Amino acid sequence: GAVVSQHPSRVICKSGTSVKIECRSLDFQATTMFWYRQFPKQSLMLMATSNEGSKATYEQGVEKDKFLINHASLTLSTLTVTSAHPEDSSFYICSAPQRRTNEKLFFGSGTQLSVL
């Protein structure tokens, strides 16, 4: 089945640094990808929709200058957390719909970000 690969799975960084998370669709093309954030014991919250070749669409309350999204190809979307602070520590998950079936979302395995 279709696979979405997310990297890294875990990252620890110092406050003020930037962190890039990659999301790749391995055996299908994805013109759209989705980025979610999940705090401990909470549900997934949609942050933004990544669109290949155009600007991402951000959910209300998500700072676009803080969370930079780039979707430069049909198989890769990146999320960069700029000037990370401890409150940005969270589990970040990407997903992509399989275009052929358009029935389900495939999710990456997630990235646990810890900002010290």
Add this chain to the structure above:
Amino acid sequence: DAKTTQPPSMDCAEGRAANLPCNHSTISGNEYVYWYRQIHSQGPQYIIHGLKNNETNEMASLIITEDRKSSTLILPHATLRDTAVYYCIVSLNNNDMRFGAGTRLTVKP
């Protein structure tokens, strides 16, 4: 805003059927009911989805009431590996998946 209501937690004995309910009384005519699950510290996994008819696949069965205001996900023979948070989502398509609180299912030996 989640369009669904699920019990926060449920227990099930290993080998028995797990029946997870979901209320979606405001569902519109062209919205699907999707079910995903999330095992601890992993990305969600698709289980099943349906529009009006009941659906079955290798993982589960989905029973949707005739008025479509509620549904039940059935895991016919729960195993310990089915312990997870189960999310019921109502959406027009897979481009707008918004997760509610879900049901934490614990399968006990």
